[in-house]
Amino acid sequence: xxxxxxxxxxxxxxxxxxxVFAHTAQEARKVGFDALTGFDCSEWxxxxxxxxxxxxGYLMGFRQSDEPHCIESMPVCPRCEKWGAPPVGDGCAxxxxxx
Numbered sequence: 001x002x003x004x005x006x007x008x009x010x011x012x013x014x015x016x017x018x019x020v021f022a023h024t025a026q027e028a029r030k031v032g033f034d035a036l037t038g039f040d041c042s043e044w045x046x047x048x049x050x051x052x053x054x055x056x057g058y059l060m061g062f063r064q065s066d067e068p069h070c071i072e073s074m075p076v077c078p079r080c081e082k083w084g085a086p087p088v089g090d091g092c093a094x095x096x097x098x099x
Contacts, residue, residue, distance in 0.1 A: 009048055
């Protein structure tokens with residue numbers, strides 16, 4: 001089974017979220033929980049994991065291992081201040097059509 005990218009957060013992805021590479025959402029939740037508790041904002045019951053299918057090829061470029069792991073610091077788009085999409089012009093693929 002191969003690793004997939006997941007966003008893991010405590011219900012407020014705009015506040016704190018990490019990128020996790022895992023085989024399943026449950027595994028991503030377990031791996032990401034430790035990183036989120038470092039931000040002092042999470043209880044296990046609140047932690048969510050969602051597979052990131054959009055821009056999966058771009059995100060897989062950040063994978064550091066063949067084992068499940070967490071990336072706590074991702075490059076952020078200067079325009080929309082979010083991560084997860086490849087850069088396009090002065091923004092990213094997510095905010096490219098916004099003014």
